Amino acid sequence: MRVRHGWRVARALLVSQYALMLEYRAEIVLWALSGVLPLIMLGVWSGSGAGAGAGLSPQQISRYFLSAFLVRQFTVVWLIHVFEEDALQGRLSPFLLQPLAPLWRYLAAHFSEQASRVPIVAVMLLALGLVAPGLLWLPSARSLLLGLVAIQAAFLLRFLLQVVVTTLCFWSERAAALDRLLLIPYLFLSGLVAPLETFPPAVRRLAMATPFPWMVDFPARLLAGEEVNATLGFAAIAAWCLLLLPIGRWLWLAGLRRYSAMGA
Amino acid sequence: MASWRHYGRSLRSFWSTSLAAELEYPLNAVIELVSVFGNLAGSLFVLQLLFAGGSSLGGWSWNGALVVLGLYTLLDGITTCLLQPNLSRIVNHVQTGTLDYVLLKPIDSQFWLSTRTVSPWGLPAIGAALGLIAWASSRAGVPSPALLLLALALLLASLVILYSLWFVLAALSIWFVKVWNATEVLRQTLVAGRYPVSAYPPALRLVFTFVLPVAFLTTVPAEALLGRGSLAWAGGSLLAAILCFGGSRLLWLHAQRFYTSASS
Numbered sequence: 450m451r452v453r454h455g456w457r458v459a460r461a462l463l464v465s466q467y468a469l470m471l472e473y474r475a476e477i478v479l480w481a482l483s484g485v486l487p488l489i490m491l492g493v494w495s496g497s498g499a500g501a502g503a504g505l506s507p508q509q510i511s512r513y514f515l516s517a518f519l520v521r522q523f524t525v526v527w528l529i530h531v532f533e534e535d536a537l538q539g540r541l542s543p544f545l546l547q548p549l550a551p552l553w554r555y556l557a558a559h560f561s562e563q564a565s566r567v568p569i570v571a572v573m574l575l576a577l578g579l580v581a582p583g584l585l586w587l588p589s590a591r592s593l594l595l596g597l598v599a600i601q602a603a604f605l606l607r608f609l610l611q612v613v614v615t616t617l618c619f620w621s622e623r624a625a626a627l628d629r630l631l632l633i634p635y636l637f638l639s640g641l642v643a644p645l646e647t648f649p650p651a652v653r654r655l656a657m658a659t660p661f662p663w664m665v666d667f668p669a670r671l672l673a674g675e676e677v678n679a680t681l682g683f684a685a686i687a688a689w690c691l692l693l694l695p696i697g698r699w700l701w702l703a704g705l706r707r708y709s710a711m712g713a
Numbered sequence: 714m715a716s717w718r719h720y721g722r723s724l725r726s727f728w729s730t731s732l733a734a735e736l737e738y739p740l741n742a743v744i745e746l747v748s749v750f751g752n753l754a755g756s757l758f759v760l761q762l763l764f765a766g767g768s769s770l771g772g773w774s775w776n777g778a779l780v781v782l783g784l785y786t787l788l789d790g791i792t793t794c795l796l797q798p799n800l801s802r803i804v805n806h807v808q809t810g811t812l813d814y815v816l817l818k819p820i821d822s823q824f825w826l827s828t829r830t831v832s833p834w835g836l837p838a839i840g841a842a843l844g845l846i847a848w849a850s851s852r853a854g855v856p857s858p859a860l861l862l863l864a865l866a867l868l869l870a871s872l873v874i875l876y877s878l879w880f881v882l883a884a885l886s887i888w889f890v891k892v893w894n895a896t897e898v899l900r901q902t903l904v905a906g907r908y909p910v911s912a913y914p915p916a917l918r919l920v921f922t923f924v925l926p927v928a929f930l931t932t933v934p935a936e937a938l939l940g941r942g943s944l945a946w947a948g949g950s951l952l953a954a955i956l957c958f959g960g961s962r963l964l965w966l967h968a969q970r971f972y973t974s975a976s977s
Contacts, residue, residue: 479897480897480898482898482901483897483901485901485902489904492914493763495914496770496913497764497767497771497912499763499767580916621740622738623738623741626741630748633748633752633755634751637758648762
């Protein structure tokens with residue numbers, strides 16, 4: 450009974466959020482376009498000899514950054530910005546009255562946004578293939594499957610990490626500014642702007658001890674068909690999620706007690 | 714003459730009120746400082762990785778590349794101070810209909826929309842950038858006063874180009890009301906200005922010169938500062954600035970004819 454109920458709620462949420470996202474398709478095109486950073490970095494890296502110095506062939510570099518581009522497109526999390534506004538304007542209050550934790554609604558919105566990105570990203574890849582036919586390749590079924598699962602796992606990890614920061618909205622009116630701080634290690638340690646192979650060994654060890662490389666480097670290398678220890682990667686993501694889940698839950702409950710519907 | 718004074722007085726009251734409002738959030742100063750230095754450290758780290766393969770990046774020395782990075786940081790700081798707080802709000806004015814009030818004011822509407830607020834949070838970036846530019850360019854050889862003047866003029870041109878790009882994208886919201894974050898796309902693609910334009914493959918170089926004039930934003934002023942400025946590039950930069958600013962002005966005059974206010 451509960452399973453059926455849960456399924457119905459999930460379906461209703463996903464269908465309604467997907468319809469909402471389609472309404473904002475022009476905006477989503479722009480968001481998708483704003484994820485071009487890995488492609489810009491591909492341009493810089495393919496022009497410099499630094500990749501070869503780290504033992505990466507030009508093909509490996511282009512596949513890596515193209516995969517990183519895909520990973521970036523489907524692991525975008527914007528929870529904190531929406532939530533901050535909802536909390537400030539009191540829109541959170543009606544959500545709290547419903548017999549459903551509000552975070553599920555936001556999670557469904559993120560999944561729907563990913564779905565609405567699929568055709569846009571496909572067109573971008575097609576355009577890329579027309580401009581530079583050598584860039585595209587067909588990954589093996591195994592790396593495609595593992596890569597897609599890893600992208601979703603990485604998304605979940607990013608979402609949970611942002612939930613932890615988002616709960617600070619209950620204490621501060623401008624918690625979204627904190628997201629900018631979180632973006633810095635994500636940008637430079639995740640492998641988004643430089644492959645981890647090119648890092649000095651000490652920095653690389655430091656990066657691997659943070660959750661960030663599992664968010665881009667791991668799924669991107671799976672997708673690019675590189676040698677990766679998939680078990681270790683998935684285990685690391687699961688471990689980080691298990692660490693963040695209770696912290697997020699505790700902060701959420703503590704914050705909810707403080708929430709007084711600002712502006713009400 | 715009186716009208717100049719009128720605009721000057723308006724500007725002073727605009728900025729003193731918005732500064733007072735922003736200073737209500739002192740925590741932001743700390744966040745901004747950490748984020749500026751974190752971003753700069755990350756950029757230096759990546760730049761150093763790119764130089765690991767050889768002693769040049771697209772024919773640029775380490776010091777030259779640092780000047781480019783400094784100019785990028787400078788423009789980014791100015792964006793945070795002036796462009797982002799003002800121009801990202803145009804879409805809200807269109808959506809809620811408050812643009813009506815702006816158009817009714819006895820002051821040029823483009824001026825009002827572009828200068829209404831100022832945010833102090835870009836100042837740390839501007840300070841760090843000026844330091845980096847001075848340090849790196851003096852290590853590459855102290856520029857003569859004439860070169861310095863030329864570099865300043867080109868920097869001014871790049872500011873005009875940057876402003877026009879932002880304004881055009883923001884003004885497009887008159888037609889596409891729901892395009893919330895067009896300006897964010899611009900900010901993400903301008904990241905390409907972190908590296909000298911010759912570091913990119915030839916096709917991208919053309920794009921970054923003629924389509925999205927990233928080359929004029931950072932590379933051209935940097936070349937002037939390093940004593941490698943050429944008349945063709947300087948002339949091109951000034952021409953691009955005039956064209957971009959004139960274009961933004963024309964677009965705004967044209968856009969007002971299409972503005973039909975909210976709910977009509």
